Amino acid sequence: MIKMSERVHQEDETKLKATVALKAASEIEVVQPTAADLNATVTQAEKDRTITGTATVTPSGDMARKALYDRTSELIHKYWGGYESTHGVTVRWTYTVPDGRKAIHTFISGIMFIDIATADKVCEQTWEILKAGGAFTPVVQQLFIGTDGYFSQLINNASFTLFAEDGIRGVTVNGDTTGHVFSSSSVLTEFDE
Amino acid sequence: MKRIKVKLIGKGTEDEPFTVNLPTWTMDGEADYKKKHCYVLINDDETIEKNGKIKINQQRIRTKYKKGWSKFKASDVELEI
DSSP: OOOHHHHHHHHHHHHHHHHHHHHHHSOOOOOOOOHHHHHOOOOHHHHHOOOOSOOOOOOOHHHHSOOGGGSOOEEEEEEEEEEEOSEEEEEEEEEEOOTTEEEEEEEEEEEEEOOSSSOSSOEEEEEEEEOTTSOEEEEEEEEEEOTTSOEEEEEOOOOEEEOTTOEEEEEEEEOSSSOEEEEEEEEEEEEEO | OEEEEEEOBSOSSSSSOBBOSOSSEEEOSOOBTTTTEEEEEEOGGGEEEETTEEEEOHHHHHHHHOGGGTTOOGGGTEEOO
8 A cells, every 4th residue: 555645756756767768868969169269360351341232221101201290280278267157058169170180189177166065957068079070079078067966077088189170179058046167178289181 | 369259159058059150269258148249269370460450361261271161251250349
């Protein structure tokens, strides 16, 4: 009767013997560097060797593309802030991408201070985008006070690119009888197509 | 940026918000919803000076934005300050 631990030991010993036998049977050749190899020096002729011929560089499409600084980039800041009492849906600022240009939109900030615990009616601030030929649709960022006093916000901070004729605008609405502070801010990096 | 007085259009509803019929502008201060006008700031290159007054450069807006703005009329938008 062999205990399990002894059996494992026996198996390991067998494997070890087999490995040693394999190594002994293999032909291992060790090449030592000669004295000439170790003392070899680079001749002057080899040092003076030059590469002849004409180097040819053909820029690919990507290499030929203009760098960003060549694309007359311009930073545009759109901002509206104010304290206003009751007003209907009002566009506060609009930006339209000019012909032959593109623009990356970056959301900067949106603030709406609530002066009372419970709003009478909905107060809202949104960013809306217009795709060329379509209608303005929300939303990049939406701030919202409900009639029962709750405050909610929907935030999308992802930057995105607008193309020629696309637009973006900041909108406020205050259905309340009390004035509130509104503030909307965006930055656009405009550049050539 | 140049400050000009313009017409406010729309009804203040989701479908027809109060707005200004210009491609790029920022409202300057509060709007007068009863008289339907407001002051806006527009890019310098979209304005022109006539008789010492700042006016909308109709031709510049037409060529700058093209497509949806190729038939833009400054007289439909601007008001005398």
